[in-house]
Amino acid sequence: MKKIQKISRYLSWIFKSLLILLPITLILLPFIIHLPFMASICAVNQTYTPEGTLPLHSIPWTPLSKIIYVSGLFVEELPLYGALFILKALCRRYQQGEIFSLNNALAYQYLSYLFLVSSLITQPFGNLLRILGATLTNPPGHRYLTLSFGSLNLSALIGALLLMLLSWIMVEASRLKEEEQLTI
Amino acid sequence: MPITVHLDVLLAQRKMKLQDLAEAVGITVQNLSILKTGKAKAIRFSTLESICHHLHCQPADLFSFEQGVCDVHP
Numbered sequence: 551m552k553k554i555q556k557i558s559r560y561l562s563w564i565f566k567s568l569l570i571l572l573p574i575t576l577i578l579l580p581f582i583i584h585l586p587f588m589a590s591i592c593a594v595n596q597t598y599t600p601e602g603t604l605p606l607h608s609i610p611w612t613p614l615s616k617i618i619y620v621s622g623l624f625v626e627e628l629p630l631y632g633a634l635f636i637l638k639a640l641c642r643r644y645q646q647g648e649i650f651s652l653n654n655a656l657a658y659q660y661l662s663y664l665f666l667v668s669s670l671i672t673q674p675f676g677n678l679l680r681i682l683g684a685t686l687t688n689p690p691g692h693r694y695l696t697l698s699f700g701s702l703n704l705s706a707l708i709g710a711l712l713l714m715l716l717s718w719i720m721v722e723a724s725r726l727k728e729e730e731q732l733t734i
Numbered sequence: 735m736p737i738t739v740h741l742d743v744l745l746a747q748r749k750m751k752l753q754d755l756a757e758a759v760g761i762t763v764q765n766l767s768i769l770k771t772g773k774a775k776a777i778r779f780s781t782l783e784s785i786c787h788h789l790h791c792q793p794a795d796l797f798s799f800e801q802g803v804c805d806v807h808p
Contacts, residue, residue, distance in 0.1 A: 732775040734765050 551647065558644035565638045572631070576624055580616040583607070597684045600694050610687045619683025626676030629668035636660055650727060655720035662717050665710030669703045738798045741770045744789050759784040 583606050597604050597619075609615070640657045648654065678697050685694045745752060756766040761781060768774050782793055789796075 729775045732768060732773060734761065734769045734774050734777045734781050 551649075554649065555645050555647065558641040562638060562641035562645065565634050565641065569631070569634050569638070572627060572634075576620060576627070579623065580613075580620050583611060583616060583619070597680055599681050599685055600696060601685075601692065604684055606684075609684055612687055615683045615686040617683075618686060619680055622676045622679030622681075622683055624676075625672050625679060626668075629664040629672055632664050633661055636664070650720075650724055652721065652724040652728070655717055655724045658713060658720055659717035662710050662713035665706055665713060669706030669710055673703055673706065674699060736800050737772075738800060739769055739772050739774075740796055740798065741766075741785075744791055744795060748789055750789070755785070755788060758788045 585607060597606060611619075636657050640654060643651070643654055674697050678695060681694050681696055685692060745755065752766055752770065753763050756763045759766070759781065769777065782796075785796065786793060
């Protein structure tokens with residue numbers, strides 16, 4: 551129990567930090583996306599388009615293309631923000647010693663719904679906006695609006711379904727536990 | 735809750751305290767309090783037998799059912 555509470559405290563700090571850092575990164579991105587030092591940040595230095603990978607700093611950005619690109623990132627990260635709020639609340643309950651409760655089981659259920667929304671809706675549409683933003687300044691005939699489902703979406707979908715199944719089991723288990731506790 | 739528990743009435747009539755009954759029955763005061771306040775979801779026959787034995791009563795004296803306040807789905 552103490553181990554869970556200790557780890558939950560550290561995780562809670564990580565989730566709180568991410569909740570602050572991620573929006574700041576998104577807000578700053580339009581101002582730094584065209585800078586050469588972005589090439590050294592491996593995670594965000596390029597984007598994938600139907601014509602191949604494009605280094606972000608080499609794209610001739612306009613304000614509109616930047617807004618569209620960052621909107622795509624924002625849409626993709628929306629489920630993540632929701633998940634971070636849920637995980638923060640979950641860690642707070644773990645710290646208070648509330649481990650096997652209906653609220654925690656429902657939290658996992660909501661996480662699974664977020665995974666589902668992410669894999670089916672926000673990832674494809676976010677990707678669409680990013681590709682559009684990255685290719686908006688291309689010559690006519692080389693601007694793309696693509697909607698795709700790949701192995702990443704499938705992995706997220708399978709993860710969502712597994713988490714949903716586990717959360718249903720946890721909800722039933724917590725109801726059985728409550729009934730057993732209230733049996734005299 | 736359609737089932738009403740009359741444990742407090744029986745305890746008052748027998749002039750017995752909740753702690754004394756809990757000790758006699760062999761369950762915690764908290765559990766007995768859950769039963770008294772109507773929050774219990776189920777009661778074991780062994781517990782019911784012990785309560786009836788120590789209160790010198792019938793199970794029907796302990797519980798009553800109110801028509802029309804039913805939250806049980808068929």
